[in-house]
Amino acid sequence: MTRGGDNDGADVPQALSHPAIEVTDLTVAYGEKPVLWDVDVEVPHGTLTAIVGPNGAGKTTLIRAILGLVEPAAGRALVLGGDYADNRRRVAYVPQRGSVDWDFPTDVLDVVLMGRYGHLGWLRRPGRKEREAALDALRRVEMDAYAHRQISQLSGGQQQRVFLARALVQDAELYLMDEPFQGVDATTERTIVDLLQELRERGKTIVAVHHDLQTVAEYFDRVVLLNVRLVASGTVADAFTEEALRRTYGGRSALFGTNGR
Amino acid sequence: MTQGQLEIQAIAVLAAVACALVGTFLVLRRQSLLSDAIGHSVLVGIAVAFLVTGTTTSPLLLVGAALTGVVTVALVQVVTGTRLVKEDAAIGLVFPALFSLGVIIVSRYADGVHLDTDAVLLGELAFAPFDRLEAWGWDFGPASLLVMGFVLVLDAAVIAILWKELKLSTFDPALALALGFAPVVLQYVLMTIVSVTAVGAFNAVGSILVVALMIAPPAAAYLLTDGLGRLVVLACAIGAASALAGYWLAFALDASIAGCIAACCGAAFALAWTLAPGRGLVAAARRRARQRLEFAQTMLAIHLANHEGRPEAAVESRVAHLGEHLRWDGDFASRVVRGAERRGLVVRNAEALALTERGRALAEEAVTG
Amino acid sequence: MTALFLVDDYTLRTVALGAVALGIVSGALGTFAVLRGQALLGDAISHAALPGVVLAYVLLGTKASLGLMIGAALTGFAATLVVSAVVRTTRVKDDAALGIALSVFFGIGLVLLTWVQRRPDASQAGLDRFLFGQAATVLRDDVETIAIVGALALVVVALLWKQLKLLAFDPEFGASLGLRMRATELALTALLVVAIVIGLQMVGAVLMSAMIVAPAAAARQWTNRLGVMTIVAAGVGALAGATGAVASSQVERLPTGPSIVLVATALVAVSFLFAPRGLALRAWRARRARSQLGTHVVLADLAALEQAHGGPGRAHPAATIAVMVEADATAALVALERDGLVLRDPEGNWALTDRGRSEVLRR
Numbered sequence: 002m003t004r005g006g007d008n009d010g011a012d013v014p015q016a017l018s019h020p021a022i023e024v025t026d027l028t029v030a031y032g033e034k035p036v037l038w039d040v041d042v043e044v045p046h047g048t049l050t051a052i053v054g055p056n057g058a059g060k061t062t063l064i065r066a067i068l069g070l071v072e073p074a075a076g077r078a079l080v081l082g083g084d085y086a087d088n089r090r091r092v093a094y095v096p097q098r099g100s101v102d103w104d105f106p107t108d109v110l111d112v113v114l115m116g117r118y119g120h121l122g123w124l125r126r127p128g129r130k131e132r133e134a135a136l137d138a139l140r141r142v143e144m145d146a147y148a149h150r151q152i153s154q155l156s157g158g159q160q161q162r163v164f165l166a167r168a169l170v171q172d173a174e175l176y177l178m179d180e181p182f183q184g185v186d187a188t189t190e191r192t193i194v195d196l197l198q199e200l201r202e203r204g205k206t207i208v209a210v211h212h213d214l215q216t217v218a219e220y221f222d223r224v225v226l227l228n229v230r231l232v233a234s235g236t237v238a239d240a241f242t243e244e245a246l247r248r249t250y251g252g253r254s255a256l257f258g259t260n261g262r
Numbered sequence: 263m264t265q266g267q268l269e270i271q272a273i274a275v276l277a278a279v280a281c282a283l284v285g286t287f288l289v290l291r292r293q294s295l296l297s298d299a300i301g302h303s304v305l306v307g308i309a310v311a312f313l314v315t316g317t318t319t320s321p322l323l324l325v326g327a328a329l330t331g332v333v334t335v336a337l338v339q340v341v342t343g344t345r346l347v348k349e350d351a352a353i354g355l356v357f358p359a360l361f362s363l364g365v366i367i368v369s370r371y372a373d374g375v376h377l378d379t380d381a382v383l384l385g386e387l388a389f390a391p392f393d394r395l396e397a398w399g400w401d402f403g404p405a406s407l408l409v410m411g412f413v414l415v416l417d418a419a420v421i422a423i424l425w426k427e428l429k430l431s432t433f434d435p436a437l438a439l440a441l442g443f444a445p446v447v448l449q450y451v452l453m454t455i456v457s458v459t460a461v462g463a464f465n466a467v468g469s470i471l472v473v474a475l476m477i478a479p480p481a482a483a484y485l486l487t488d489g490l491g492r493l494v495v496l497a498c499a500i501g502a503a504s505a506l507a508g509y510w511l512a513f514a515l516d517a518s519i520a521g522c523i524a525a526c527c528g529a530a531f532a533l534a535w536t537l538a539p540g541r542g543l544v545a546a547a548r549r550r551a552r553q554r555l556e557f558a559q560t561m562l563a564i565h566l567a568n569h570e571g572r573p574e575a576a577v578e579s580r581v582a583h584l585g586e587h588l589r590w591d592g593d594f595a596s597r598v599v600r601g602a603e604r605r606g607l608v609v610r611n612a613e614a615l616a617l618t619e620r621g622r623a624l625a626e627e628a629v630t631g
Numbered sequence: 632m633t634a635l636f637l638v639d640d641y642t643l644r645t646v647a648l649g650a651v652a653l654g655i656v657s658g659a660l661g662t663f664a665v666l667r668g669q670a671l672l673g674d675a676i677s678h679a680a681l682p683g684v685v686l687a688y689v690l691l692g693t694k695a696s697l698g699l700m701i702g703a704a705l706t707g708f709a710a711t712l713v714v715s716a717v718v719r720t721t722r723v724k725d726d727a728a729l730g731i732a733l734s735v736f737f738g739i740g741l742v743l744l745t746w747v748q749r750r751p752d753a754s755q756a757g758l759d760r761f762l763f764g765q766a767a768t769v770l771r772d773d774v775e776t777i778a779i780v781g782a783l784a785l786v787v788v789a790l791l792w793k794q795l796k797l798l799a800f801d802p803e804f805g806a807s808l809g810l811r812m813r814a815t816e817l818a819l820t821a822l823l824v825v826a827i828v829i830g831l832q833m834v835g836a837v838l839m840s841a842m843i844v845a846p847a848a849a850a851r852q853w854t855n856r857l858g859v860m861t862i863v864a865a866g867v868g869a870l871a872g873a874t875g876a877v878a879s880s881q882v883e884r885l886p887t888g889p890s891i892v893l894v895a896t897a898l899v900a901v902s903f904l905f906a907p908r909g910l911a912l913r914a915w916r917a918r919r920a921r922s923q924l925g926t927h928v929v930l931a932d933l934a935a936l937e938q939a940h941g942g943p944g945r946a947h948p949a950a951t952i953a954v955m956v957e958a959d960a961t962a963a964l965v966a967l968e969r970d971g972l973v974l975r976d977p978e979g980n981w982a983l984t985d986r987g988r989s990e991v992l993r994r
Contacts, residue, residue: 026980028951035954039936039947068440075950086442094440104722105290105433106488115430119441124423151488153722230939289723294730295671302837344910346903347848350726351670355848358841359896362889365763370884470678471741474734481727517746524738531731535721543720 019082021046021175021206022067026076029062036062040076040231046174047204049197049220051211054227055250060210061097063227064177068094081175089119093173095164097180103153109163110148113138116167138166143192158189165193176200178209182216194220217241269404271509274523276410277463278475278501283417284456285476286497289484290432295350296453297476299338299357300331300460301469305364307331313371327464331457332450334360406462413462420455421494428452429490467520475501478527482534485541500530558598560628561588563607566617567625579614643880646766646833649774650872650891653830656781657839658846658868659788660826662861663819665847666799671726672711672820673843675733676827677836679710681740681761684831689747696773696832700780703828710736711820764835766876766887777829784825788861791818796857834888842868845895852906867902871895929963930972933983934991943988946980 022044029037037059044050052060065071067078069085081088093116113135114127121127139145142162147155155163161181168176176197182190197207197220211217217224217237224241226232226249233245288294307330315322334356341352421428431438431445438445456476463472483496508523515522536543565588569578577583585595599615602608607621617625664672680703687702710732717728788795794815797805802812827839834842850864875891904911932955937943952960964981967973972987983991 026948026951028948028954030954038954039939039951070436070439074954075948089440089442092440094437096434096436100436101434102290106484106490106493107429107433108489111490112433115426115434115437118426118430118443121426123427123443126426153488289727292724292726294726295674298671298674298730298733344903346852346908346910347665348668348670350668351665351844351848354670354674354840354844355896355899358838358845358892361837362841362892362896365886365889366893369886470737471734473730474738477727477730478735481723481731484723485721512742515742515746516749518741518744521738521741521745524734525742528731528735528738531735535717541721546720 019079020044021048021081022208023079023082024063024067024076025079027063027066027073027078028075029059029066029071030074035074035229037066037073037227038229040227042225042231042234044206044208044223046206047201048206048222049201050206050208050223050225051217051221052208052225052227053211053214053217053249054232058228058249060227061179064094064179064208064210067177068092090171091174093168093171093176095168095176095178095181098157098160098164098183100179103155103160105152108149108151109139109144109155110135112152112163113166113170116170119171134170134172135166138169139163141169141196142166156186158185161185162189162192165196169196174205176205176207176209178207180210180212183212214246267513269407270519271506273404273407273410274467274505274509274519275502276407276414277467278479278505278523279498280410280414280417280459281463281472281475282479282497282501283414283421283494284452284459286480286483286494287421287428287432287452288456289477289480291452294473294477295353296335296338297456297460298470298473299353300334300453300457301464301472303334303357303360303364304328304330304457304461304464304469306360306367307333307364309364309367309371313367327461328454328457330360331460332454334457335450335453409462413459417455417459420451424448424451467523471520471524474524474527475504478524478531479504482531485534485538501527504530555598555601558588558590558594559602559605559607560624562598562602562615563617563621563625564628566608566615567622570617570622576614579616581610581613581615640880643876645771645774646769646880646887647873647876649769649777649833650766650876650887651869652774652778652781652872653833653842654846654868654870654872654891654895655865656777656784656868657826657830657842658850658864658866659785659861660819660823661843661845661847661868662850662857662864663795663799664823664843665851666857670844671729671840672714673823673827674840675710675714675729676707676824677831677839678733679736679740680704680707680828680831680836681737682706682743683740684761685740685743685747689743696776700776700828700831703831704824706736706740707824707828708821711824760835761831762835762837763886764831764833764838764888766833766879769833773832777833780825780829784822787818787822791815795819799857834891838888838892841892841895842871845892845899846871849895849899849902849906852902852908854907867895867898871898929960930967930983930987930991933973933981934988937983937988943983946976946978946982948980952981 020043022042024040024042027037027040027042028035036057040059040063042063052063054060062071066073067080067085069078078085081091085092110132114131116138117127117131117134121131136145136148139148142165144159144162144166147159147163152160152163161183165181168178181193185193197209200207201222209221211221218241221237223234223236225234226240226245228249232249233240233242285294285297288297304327307327310330311322311326314326337356337360338349338352341347341355342349347355427438427443427448430441431443431448435445438448460469460472460476463475467475479501480493480497482500483493487493487496504526505523507529508526509519511517511526512519512522534542537545539545562584565584566579569575578587581595581599584590584599585592588595590598599608599610602615602621603610605620606618607624608615608617610616661673664670683702683704683706684699685702686706687699690702691698714725714728714732717723717731718725723731794805794810794812797808797810798812798815798819802816805815806812823843827843830839830842846864846867847860849867850860853863854860871891871894874894876887878894879885879887879890903909906912929952932952933947935955936947936951937945949961949964952964964973964975967987968975968981972984972990973981974984975981
C-alpha cells in the first residue's frame with residue numbers, strides 16, 4: 002500500500018506555481034452563524050487529502066465554497082490558480098449520495114454521461130464518443146454490467162461507484178468528493194481506494210471529506226482537520242496527531258482557539 | 263363526426279400533449295403545485311391586460327397572462343427567500359392574493375364585459391369551434407386550435423433543445439451549477455413555457471383542470487417506466503387518450519367536457535397505480551404474498567431440519583402437526599407444503615414430510631446466513 | 632359614528648360575524664397545517680369538496696347548509712386519504728399527489744354538476760357560488776352553523792392539545808410516548824376539513840387555502856410558542872374577516888371573499904416586516920450592533936487573530952472580524968485606523984500596527 006509523500010512531479014501539469022487548491026481567510030456564514038471561519042488551506046498537486054471533523058464542522062461547506070456553490074462572507078478559494086468558474090473543466094465534483102433523487106427515471110449509463118455535459122456545453126448532445134468514455138469509466142469502477150440498470154435499483158456501494166464513474170468521465174485534474182466511503186460495502190471501498198490512488202499516481206489531486214478516522218492514515222497522504230476553524234493541515238504524519246484530534250473533536254467549537262471567549 | 267366535433271377533439275388532444283410535456287418536468291422537480299398557482303393567478307394578468315388594452319380579444323391577453331406566471335414564480339421565490347415561511351406556504355400566500363386582485367379588478371372595472379372569470383377557470387371547449395380565426399377571406403380554423411398548436415410546437419422545441427440541461431438540473435442541481443449550467447435560468451425558462459402552456463390550454467379545459475393534464479398523466483407514466491424519454495412519450499400518450507376518452511364521455515353524459523377529461527386523467531392514474539407491472543398495488547400485493555409463502559417454506563425446511571433424525575421426528579414432520587407447531591391455518595399450511603414440494607424441498611411419505619437435499623441446504627443457508 | 636351605523640345593518644352584521652367565526656377557526660387550525668408543511672392541503676380539500684356538495688344537493692334536494700357541508704366534508708376527507716395512500720404506496724411525491732387529488736376530484740364534481748343540471752355549461756349551474764363564495768347571501772342560520780361547528784372544532788383542538796403539539800413538532804417522540812400519532816393525524820385532517828368546509832360558503836373554494844395559510848404565516852412571525860401562535864392566528868383571521876366584510880360593504884362592487892383575503896395578505900406583509908422575527912427588526916438590529924460596537928473589542932479580536940496565526944504579518948478582511956463580533960466591524964476599524972492603531976493593506980485587509988499591539992498589551 003503506497004502511502005504518503007508528494008508525487009515526484011513526473012505527470013504534474015504546468016500550473017505548478019500555484020497549489021491545486023488555495024484557500025485564504027475563508028469565512029462562510031449562514032445567516033449570522035459562522036460555518037467556516039478564517040480558514041487557510043493549501044492543497045499541493047498530486048496528493049490525496051482527507052477533510053475530517055465533527056458534524057457541523059463545515060466540511061461540506063468547504064467543498065461547496067471551493068466549487069463556488071456558496072458565497073463566502075470573507076476570504077477566497079482559488080482552484081488550480083484561478084477562480085473555479087474559469088477552471089470548471091478541470092475539476093470534478095462527487096457529491097454526497099443523499100443529495101440526489103434516486104427515484105429519477107434514468108439508468109446508470111445516463112448518469113455517467115451527465116459528467117460529460119460540462120465539456121459539451123449548452124445545446125450540444127452527447128454522441129458516440131461520450132458514450133464510449135462513459136462505458137470506459139464504468140469499466141474502471143466495475144459497473145459496466147449495470148449500464149442500463151435503473152438507478153433506484155442500486156445498492157449504496159453501487160450508487161457511489163456510479164458517482165465516481167461520473168467524475169472520472171469528466172477527465173479532471175482535481176477531484177472533490179463528499180464522503181465517498183459513507184455507507185459502502187468493503188469491496189466497493191477497496192475499489193474506490195485503489196482507483197483514487199491510481200489517480201494520484203497519474204498526477205491528479207484528490208480532496209475528500211472523510212468520516213472514518215481509522216482509515217485516514219491508510220488511505221490518504223494529507224489531512225485537513227476542521228471544526229469551523231482550521232485546526233491543522235498538512236501531511237498525515239505532521240497534522241494527524243492526537244493533540245490535533247483532541248482539539249478538533251474536543252466538544253466545543255474551536256472558534257476562538259487559545260483566547261477561548 | 264361533425265367538423266366541429268373533430269376540431270374540439272383536436273384542441274383537447276393538443277392541449278393534453280402540451281401539458282404533459284411541461285408537466286413531466288414539474289412533477290420530477292416536485293413543483294407540481296406551481297401549475298395550480300399559475301393557473302389561478304393568471305386571472306390578474308388577464309384582467310390587467312384587459313385594463314390596458316380595453317379589449318378581450320387582443321393577443322396581448324395571452325402575453326399578459328404568460329408574464330403573470332413568471333411573476334408568480336418570482337414572487338414565490340422572494341417570499342421563500344425571506345426564510346420566514348417555507349415554499350409551500352409561500353405558494354399558498356401568493357396565488358390567492360393575486361387571484362383576489364384579479365377578481366376585484368374584474369368586478370370593479372370589467373363587469374358586464376365578456377371577461378368571464380368562469381371561462382378562464384373552466385374553459386369553453388364546447389364553444390371553441392365558433393371562435394374562428396378569419397383573415398383575408400380564409401378560415402383558418404378555431405382560434406384556440408391554432409394557439410394550442412403553436413404552444414405545443416414551442417414546448418416541444420424548447421424541451422428538445424434543452425433536453426440534457428433540463429434533465430441534469432432536475433436530477434442534480436448542484437452538479438448543474440458546478441458544470442456551469444445555470445439552474446436558475448433553466449427554472450425560469452421552464453416556468454415561462456409552463457405559463458404559456460397553461461394560458462393556451464385554458465380555452466380547452468380551464469385553469470383548474472390544466473393541473474389535471476399537467477400532473478396526472480406524467481405521474482401515471484412515472485409509475486410505468488424508468489427512462490425519461492419514455493416517460494415523456496408515455497405521458498403525452500396518456501394525456502391524449504384521456505382527452506379523447508373525456509370528450510366522448512362528456513358526449514355520452516351530456517356533461518362538462520373539461521370535467522370528463524380530468525376524470526379520465528384520474529382514471530388513467532388509478533389504473534397505473536393499481537396495475538403497473540412491478541410497482542402497482544396489485545403487483546406489490548402479489549409480491550408480498552409470494553414472499554410470505556417463500557419465507558414460510560424456509561421456515562418449514564428449518565423446522566424439519568431441526569427435528570430430523572430425532573425421536574420426535576415422526577410427530578413433528580406430520581403434515582397435520584404443522585398447523586399446530588408453526589401456527590399456520592389449514593389452508594395456508596397446505597399451500598406452503600404444496601409449494602415446497604414443487605420446489606423440490608420436501609417429499610411426502612404418507613402423512614409425513616421428509617426433507618430433500620435441497621431442502622436441507624436451504625435450511626442450513628438460512629440459519630447460517 | 633359611522634361605525635355604529637354600519638353595525639346596525641343586518642346583512643353586514645351577519646356577514647361580518649360569519650367572517651369572524653371563519654377567521655378564528657381557519658386561523659387556529661391553519662397553524663398546525665402550516666407548521667407541518669401541509670399548507671396546500673387546504674387547497675386540495677376545498678377543490679375536492681365540490682363532488683360532495685353536488686351529491687348532497689342531489690340526495691337531499693335542498694340547499695340546507697349543514698347537509699351540503701357534510702357532503703363537502705366527506706369528499707374533502709376522502710381526497711386526503713387518497714393523497715396519503717398515493718404517497719405511501721408509490722414513488723409519486725406529495726406535491727403531485729395533491730395536484731392529482733385536487734384536479735381530479737374537482738373535475739368529477741364538475742361532471743356531476745353539469746350532468747345533474749342537464750346542461751354542459753357549468754357556469755350557469757351554480758358553480759360560481761362554489762368557487763367564489765356567496766358571502767352576501769349568508770343568512771343568520773348559516774352563521775349559527777358556522778359558529779357552532781367551528782366552536783366544536785376548537786373544543787376538540789383543546790382536548791387533543793398535547794397530541795397535536797407533539798404531532799406538529801416531533802411525531803416520532805410522540806409515538807414513543809405511546810400517544811397515538813396516526814389517530815391524531817387523522818383527527819387533525821378531519822378538523823382541517825371541517826374548517827375549510829364551513830368557509831366555502833363565505834370565501835369560496837379558490838380562496839379558502841389563503842384563510843388557512845395567511846393567519847398562521849402572520850402569527851408565526853410574532854411568537855415561537857404554539858399556544859400563543861394559535862391564538863394570534865385566530866385573531867388575525869378574525870380581524871381579516873371583519874375588515875374584509877366591512878370594506879366590501881362600503882365600497883361598490885368589491886366582492887367579500889377577495890377583500891378578506893387581501894386584508895389577510897396585508898396582515899402577513901405587515902408581520903413579515905415589523906414582527907420580532909421580521910425583516911425590519913433584522914435590519915435594525917444589525918445596524919444598532921454596528922453602531923454600538925466598541926473599538927476595543929475589535930482591537931482585542933485582531934490581537935487574538937494574530938496569535939492564532941502565529942504572530943504579526945497577516946492582514947484579515949473586515950468580514951472575518953465581523954463574524955467574531957457578530958456585527959459589521961467596518962465603522963470601528965475605520966475609527967481605529969484614524970487613531971493609528973490599525974492599518975489597511977493594499978487588498979483592503981486589516982492588521983494591527985505596532986502602536987495598536989502595544990495598546991492591546993497595555994489594557
